[in-house]
Amino acid sequence: MQNRIDQLFEKKNKNILSVYFTAGFPGLDNTVKIICELQDNGVDLIEIGMPFSDPTADGPTLQYSNNIALKNGMSLRVLFKQLEDIREKVNIPLILMGYTNPVIQFGVEAFCTKCKETGIDGIILPDLPLEEYKQNYSELFNNYDLYNILLVSPNTRPERIVQIDSASKGFIYIVSSASTTGAGKKSEDFSIDYFQRLQGMRLKNPGLIGFGISDRATFENACNYAQGAIVGSAFIDALKQDSDFTGSIKKFVNKIRGMS
């Protein structure tokens, strides 16, 4: 079967909305419900956060959700158990996002096996850069058709962007600006030059812009320069404010999409 990430980009190449949430937040058992709600409300792709004790690329909001998720008892074992039957209900691409250490401790091959069984299409590990990925894991991930999504940032040099593009599958995660997640940027803070430079490079992979995408304006602005954008911290904030999050997910997605 073709990887669902490729399927998505084949049928849609603009205004793709990807939403991140931290598994185990706000409650341990909310994972499946949040995924289903996001799909039902028209989200194109979901990034399921694997919580970590030391999320060094994340700002205060995701530090908080990671911390609560761990206190609630979330772990990779619990998460894979929760996701066991997810493909009976959900057909949009699912990506796991987190840090490398929990994956190493789970066992990288065991992790790949579980991803395949569960129907996970890709993985984003911000602290697994190109060199370490190629040296240690690319062959293994390929064997399991697990797409590793690499990041580029405004400071990434052009020749390195080409290398990252060539080692990437699915899409490239375009970090919007020099910041950790949840920077609360305004769309005028984005470096348009950098987005245009990337567009001009005609990379083989599509791109989604993330970090600092928090509302309709930032989403729409990002969509002008890439195939879509990723919302994380703003969604966590929305979940935080509403214990009956069925309503809040609908409201949140509609607001980002400009349908409210």
Next chain:
Amino acid sequence: MNYHVNEKGYYGSFGGAWIPEMMFPNIDELRRRYIEIIESDAFRSEFENLLKDYAGRPSPLYYAARLSEHYSTRIYLKREDLNHTGSHKINNTIGQILLAEKLGKTRIIAETGAGQHGVATATVCALKGIKCVIYMGALDVSRQAPNVKKMKMLGAEVIPVYSGNQTLKDATNEAMRDWICHPDDTHYIIGSVVGPHPYPDMVARFQSVISKEMKLQLQEKTGNPNPTRIIACVGGGSNAAGAFYHYLENEEVELIGVEAAGKGIDSGETAATLLVGSPGVLHGSRTVLMQNEDGQVTEPYSVSAGLDYPGIGPLHAFLYERGRAKYISATDDEVMKAALLLTKKEGIIPALESAHALAALEKIEAGADDINVINLSGSGNKDMETYLKYFGF
């Protein structure tokens, strides 16, 4: 056997640069340029002059006669506590501030645990007139108050970190986040032989002046540059790396690292990473970590804020794996006893961290003719409150 870092940044299977892409340009620039810069004549002469005239090097190698008598062996103390700012940390911060200047950086960040690295960083920033921001766990801010005041007087901004256990690990996380957000103007002065390549090697090189001097001083005092053994405390492991550095390939010299057992290595309240940890990735490096079965980093504990860290430099993970160095641990109580003994016998109040190395003297079999060098990495001035409380003076 070669115990130095290879061209990919690894010591055996430990090390590397496991960093977010946002940090890559800075790390890559360091990796490409650090050796060329620090081995240039101009850099070396500036570095050596500052070590001599500013930091007060060489630090004395002192024969501790009464302590030697007590243990029926020969004990030398490498007096890093006598350096400017009271510890070995200044060796590294002088090196890195000069490097930061060469790289054109105008803002310095650092993490600190006990505050020794923070003070040493704030000091060189004052010396060079460069803006300085220090991240320090909120718990450490309260237990190391004198150092916080020093950093402020030196002109540094001290930012308390409230995440996690509010200690060194959390301060390091926050410093890394700062660097992600300020990639252009900022250099991150990591205080130990931890972090992504090239930091472990770079910091070890700056600290290697300790064993370089030790060799000359031992030759002069004993007629032999090689001691029987060298003992140093290990948190991240920078003073130990410096004290071991020029002896790594000389396998006749026994190397002993002493980790902080806290309340005991089986108590759950410990910072003895090598003894209770397992391989993993933290703060940009594959090394040995204290972690649970899910790969979540667990909170360390030690009475000594400078050793209260759940990881260890990849060099030490490698030396441990290969058996080149031996790693033991000392509990809080053993450390207090050792600190008091040195004070009474020699009139030297050691840092809590360095007292871990002294506590090893109770645990090793040292012959009467053995020459033991203890790296006395820091002064106890910053720890007076802890000592007074413990002993009830």
